[in-house]
Amino acid sequence: MTEPSRRGVLGLGLMAAAVTSCGTGRPAPATAPHPSPDTAGASPQRAGVKADEKPEQSLPGAADWEITNPGPAGAIEGFADRVSVLPGEPVGLHVSTPAAAFTVTAYRIGWYGGARARQVWRREHVPGTKQPAPHVDGATRTVLTGWQQTLAVDTAGWPEGAYLLRLDVEDGSGQRYVPLTVRSAITAGKTVVMAAPATWQAYNEWGGYSLYNGPTGGLATRSLKVTFDRPYEYDHGAGLFLVYEAPLVSLAERLGLPLAYTTGIDVAREPGLLHGAAAVLSLGHDEYWSPEQRANVVAARDAGTNLAILGANCCFRRVRFEPTELGPDRTVVCYKDAWAQDPGHRAGAPATTDFRVGPGADPESAMLGVIYDGYPVDAPYVVGSPDHWAFEGTGVTAGASFPHLVGVEYDKVETAFPTPRPIEVIAHSPVVCEGRRSHADTAYYTIPSGAGVFATGTMRWVETLDAHGPGGTSADHGVDARAGDLVRKVTENVLRTFAAGPAGHTRPAQDNLGAVYGVQ
Incomplete structure (x- = not known):
């Protein structure tokens, strides 16, 4: 559930029909390998200096990081084959464009003397390819692209943080973002910014389907599973990041606090990731959690880690992550009221429905x-x-x-x-x-x-x-x-x-x- 934002990117009012509207009700009874860096063509161009040479806040910002010319639908769009990487790990980009060539520029979001981003990496003259139209799985109504990798990006030297990779058609006909978290391996003593890509993906209607809507605009034709193997429709490909997360990232970095970056998916996968963290931040719209993510956050709280919920409707939906051909945890499964139809639940997995309702009710x-x-x-x-x-x-x-x-x-x-x-x-x-x-x-x-x-x-x-x-x-x-x-x-x-x-x-x-x- 969400609303049109100041950037006018959401407009999802009809999705409320898929959830409880007003009132809590009463309590219910109780990995695939990744490619090596792309070394063909011109060397990546880097801006600024290494993070250990100067604080990020003192580095020069970029005034032109925002998209000003998205162009028509299909001008260019893409997705990353991982929602997060450790610094130095490669990430594959899957891009579709009818244009002959495009440029990729990586911007780290933060606080740079008032600017919200700085350029960290750039690759020009990447050959364009028009990828095939998506298809929809008949059983789960999941949008599947099957797109081939266009290039691999080497993140060596990139500081931990929240990133937007901007795709620019070189003839000027369009621009799109691809979000990426360069995550922290160690969070001890730090305030952890926990991005919520599972929620971004739940609302993503690229290809005509989300966990809320399908062609009929409601529950009957919505997806039961959604995959990260597709672009984000909202905010020119940035998902919900720019509205519900970027302002907090900028403020936290301006304060100069020791920060660590991760995603809810990483917290779910790594039980010890939050060990010794000073605080964990859940940002503006963080609705979809797996039981593993919740258990690991609760364990951190119970060990003395503070928790800030800087939004509402947090940890409302219980989900499961499944792999795709591109790697683990690339599919968000949430059957909601249809949980009894979920083959995973019939095989013993927790019901992918609201945390507060049965079976296995555990109110947030x-x-x-x-x-x-x-x-x-x-x-x-x-x-x-x-x-x-x-x-x-x-x-x-x-x-x-x-x-x-x-x-x-x-x-x-x-x-x-x-x-x-x-x-x-x-x-x-x-x-x-x-x-x-x-x-x-x-x-x-x-x-x-x-x-x-x-x-x-x-x-x-x-x-x-x-x-x-x-x-x-x-x-x-x-x-x-x-x-x-x-x-x-x-x-x-x-x-x-x-x-x-x-x-x-x-x-x-x-x-x-x-x-x-x-x-x-």
């Missing part, structure tokens, strides 16, 4: 403190506890209101579901969702390990980091610079506090559910 609130409550809403964000450390330096008072900051999905504290205690509700925002009155909650809880868990309760949080204008517009949901200032400062407070170690040792939660909800 046990990890998050809050639980998804509804869609769609557009409401003011209302401060409840202005003296809380998260609001330090904001100057807010009790009842301070920030129009449109709550939306389009929201979370709340709901003790009918498992809820860690002590927990503080620090913003308690009235909402009306399809005629039902409720609240969106920003909440903070701590546990004996010392870990602190902070959840914003609104999906617009990360987007609002980019709200700098004098007044909100329809393009950015009406969120204005005043809300932007609040969100930037609160996020900075949370990131700095969480980077310092287990927040519960210095900032223990003071339970206030009695005052807010009348619950003891």
Whole structure:
């Protein structure tokens, strides 16, 4: 579930029909080898210097990294054969274009004196090939491309981080992005930025199908499995990254915090990856998790790693990853209400449906403190506890209101579901969702390990980091610079506090559910 963003890339309102709209309801009963680097043709051109020579923030930024001429459909598009690589590992690009040649430029997203990206690598004059039209698997309605690899990119010397590889047709007829994470092998002592490509792929309608929609625009013809072996349709190929993740990456890098980068898929695959991490960040739209990812994040929390949920509707869908011919974990499986038809489940795998429902119900609130409550809403964000450390330096008072900051999905504290205690509700925002009155909650809880868990309760949080204008517009949901200032400062407070170690040792939660909800 999501909404049109300030970049106008999503427009997925009809997808809400595939999920519970307003109301949580009640608790339910209880690898293929990768190619070697492409050495043919001109040597890659690199910009800047190695990461160990200067901090990333001090390197020159690129003013021209954004797509300005996407061109017509099919002008150029592509995908990477891995969602993430370690620095120095090759990644294969599968590109389709009718043009004779194109250029690939790798941009690292961050903070470069105010610029959001810098150029790290470039390859010109790559021969173009028009790849075959996709086909659809009859059983699962999965879009399959079968595209051949166009070139392999050597990531030697690339710093860890979030990347967009931009494809430019050399005759100027079109541009597209391919997202990539250059991941961290070690996260100890660092704040971990955990990208959510499984959620990007769930909403990806390239080829006419997503986990929400098919040709009829609804559940009946949607995919039961979706694959990373296809381009992203939204935001010129960037998926949901630019709206729900890039603003946070930029802010975190501006703060100069020790950062590590990974994806939810890597966290699922590597049980020890988060060992010793200071904090884990779940960004603006992080809906689709595997049980393995959740277990590994919970284990890190229980060992003292802080967790920040900077969105809403997090960890709502339970998924399974399966391989494709290009490698492991290239398919996202989520049968949702049709879980009983899933051959994997019949063979013993957990049901790929909502975490909160059976079989195997495990409501997300046990990890998050809050639980998804509804869609769609557009409401003011209302401060409840202005003296809380998260609001330090904001100057807010009790009842301070920030129009449109709550939306389009929201979370709340709901003790009918498992809820860690002590927990503080620090913003308690009235909402009306399809005629039902409720609240969106920003909440903070701590546990004996010392870990602190902070959840914003609104999906617009990360987007609002980019709200700098004098007044909100329809393009950015009406969120204005005043809300932007609040969100930037609160996020900075949370990131700095969480980077310092287990927040519960210095900032223990003071339970206030009695005052807010009348619950003891």
